[in-house]
Amino acid sequence: MSEKNQATVRAIYEAFGAGDYARALTFCDPKVTFQISGKSKLAGKYDATNFVSGLVAKWKELSGGQYKLEVHDVLASDRHAVALASVKFARKNGETAEYRSAQVWRIENGKPVAWYEYLRDGYQFDAIWS
Numbered sequence: 001m002s003e004k005n006q007a008t009v010r011a012i013y014e015a016f017g018a019g020d021y022a023r024a025l026t027f028c029d030p031k032v033t034f035q036i037s038g039k040s041k042l043a044g045k046y047d048a049t050n051f052v053s054g055l056v057a058k059w060k061e062l063s064g065g066q067y068k069l070e071v072h073d074v075l076a077s078d079r080h081a082v083a084l085a086s087v088k089f090a091r092k093n094g095e096t097a098e099y100r101s102a103q104v105w106r107i108e109n110g111k112p113v114a115w116y117e118y119l120r121d122g123y124q125f126d127a128i129w130s
Helices: 002-017 021-026 051-063 122-128
Strands: 033-036 044-047 068-076 080-090 096-108 111-119
Touching: 002 021, 002 068, 002 080, 002 096, 002 111, 021 051, 033 051, 044 051, 096 122, 111 122
Parallel strands: 033 111
Antiparallel strands: 033 044, 068 080, 080 096, 096 111
């Protein structure tokens, strides 16, 4: 099962990287949630109904549409998958921003039901996305 979960999460990131957010969601449970902690403009809990209109729209607005996610590795078990990732983008003021995180997926019955982003530096993340 862990190989299947790893492949599922990789497929989500592949669709996400292609800008096909609707396709990325097809790999998830219909009630999937996405949570970002902290005090930034991205912080909050999102679900499949507001993932694109909420979280993705904020990413695009705050990054000037230049948001690039690089997945370094995906580790998986029967219940979880973890993507080690970095994000780079040009801020509206022209500065380049980058942060690293571990993105944890909780999986039930072969479908991701929750995503949480654990940041290497939460203060940096909040400052970047403020």
